[in-house]
Amino acid sequence: MKTYSAQAQERFSAFFMLFPTFFVIISFYFYPALYNLELSFTDMEFTQLRTGGDWVGFENYIEFFTSNDSFNVAFNTVFWLTAVSVTLRLFLGLLFALLLNSKMLSSLKLSTLSRLFLLVPWATPPVVSVIAWRWMLEPIGGPVNEFLLYTGIISEAISFTADLATVWPTIVTIMVWNTTPLVAVSLLASLQTIPDDQIEAASLDGATRWQQFRFVTLPYLMPTLSVLCLMSIIWTFNNFIYVWLTTLAGPGTYTNVMATEVYMKAFVDLRLGYSSAVGVSMAIILAAFGALYFRVVGLSRMQDKVG
């Protein structure tokens, strides 16, 4: 009885301490989320903020999923924005982490300097990064074009953010430049936890450099990589700022992604109802992906490691 009472007290105490957090989450997350869901079934427009919209059922969802542009938006979001940029970010992050952890940099006394330089892009706010890159890539007077023209590599300035052939690689470059350091630093921290004797043992057993990496280093990095991959995908899938600030989702709607579609429909076309439907669809896709990812990859790997 006494034990139960103590447990009850403990639970009450835990609830009491967690209540502010629950309150904040319910007030600032669940309520807006539910309101957003309600809006998605209306034809509410920005000019109707005072009067509200009419109930239209699944009309907004049907319009989004059957629109000619939706495939383009989905492809851009999944392939260019997420798959390409996350893959590059993880690959380059791993490469930089291995380089920073290498004995070569230490012997040249470049470790600290390299780590400092690596942090510069990460410390640069995304807005500043995009503006700086846009300036560098300007067709008239931009340093990149000036250099390419001066060296004779190109004969005519390239409109990096307006040409269909270069606009996506440009956005991905800006994103990867700005966000890779976080991955590199996180992986570097994991690399430094690998005991040296494991590598030495593998080396004594005759393992090649690649085999040491494949069978010793990589398994140690997998839990961190799994979490970084999941976080990167969620964060990138939702990301709005790089595309919007670089191209305003253009030329036309060529670089439109789901996040910019939400913004454009709500705050440019003023269609709050439709925009909410796109937002809800995004949330469902991400939730499904998160659950699947944890089930198939993340959780099992982390459990293996912990176990």
Place this chain on the structure above:
Amino acid sequence: MLEKSLKLALAGLLLSSTVSMAAEINLQFRFNDPQHKEMRMALDEFEAANPGIKVDLKRIAWKDARDQLIRESAVGQGPDVVHSAFVWVQEFAQSGSLIPLEKLVGYSPFKHGFEDFVANDLTYFEGKPYGVPWTADTWSMIYNNNVMREAGITSKPTTWDEVLAASRIIKEKTGKIGYSFIGGVPESAFMVNYFLWSNGSTIVDDDGKGGFKIGTTKEQLVEAMEYYKTYLDEGLVPKSILSQSTAHDPSGLQPILDDKQAMAIVPIAVIRGLVEGYKASHPDKPMALDTGLTPQGRTKGLTHLGGRTLVINSATKHPKEAWLLLKHLISPAIMTKYYGNQMPATKSGLAAIKFASHEQGFANQFANHTRSWGPYSRGPAPIGQIRNVLARSFAAAISGQKSPEDAAESILKDIARMMDK
């Protein structure tokens, strides 16, 4: 004794600051054009003439101004007096963002009444005035005669086909740009409309029965988009025009100043800015810039009668003072002194303007080759949405993202959906 004196002094100080706070009215005026320093001086004059009223000058980009006011006023926030485009007033009024001005006129009426203002049809909603036209303008052709001469072109092209032909000659003979245009969202919508209007069609039209209809066809839209696409396909303009979103974008203007581009369609404020810029950058050369009519198609060339209005936010706590500020800003003396690159939106004010010789083409355009947005603004489809849909599909077509046929179908489908609502 000392303590008592200090308490008294503190109480006196608090009282006086409370009194002065109570007596002072703080207004906010949001202005979207670049002349913010001049406008600050205009506000200083207002403050000097109206003791007890202070005005804070706020700024915002034109592209964000419309949505921002709707958002703010819905939650009882925002500036008191707001700079608006002609075509937004009815949308603002419909959303409850503005105060109807008829109630405020009594505080200080206009000398010639509301009838003296141009484009009044756009500032009335359900029979009531919600905005006061401040400036009037349109867009016209600007020419750099040095580039034209260099290519051996002696007369100004007058049709769309002649403009294209001249651009080809300029490219071939000089390697420079002939006619260039805005290819990005949102102001590329003007380019499409001007082409359509000069060929006898329009996106939204009166249906003659008190309603509205789509006034163009897929073929007419395709024709417009193919015309502009030719410039990109033939390399007559750089691809960077696809990211040029407004007429004020420096990347679109610099080539005109540098004698590297011959023609463009721009508003009067840009024309005047370019002329000043040209004088400054070529002090020893004669003025090479000149204006003319926009090209004609199957009918005469037409541009829109546009301009700026001043409106009062429904969230204002000081409507009377806001009205006094609005009246101050539209006075001819303030316009002349502080907003000189714009033209007044009153019939009496416009009649008194003496255009410079290089502005004669613009003057002709303004007097004889403009039309109101009329049915676009009065119709059921929000004009902002029409503009966005048009501009996005236009950019998609000329960039190669979509075929002109697909883009035209997309425009018609979206406009029909908006008009059905």
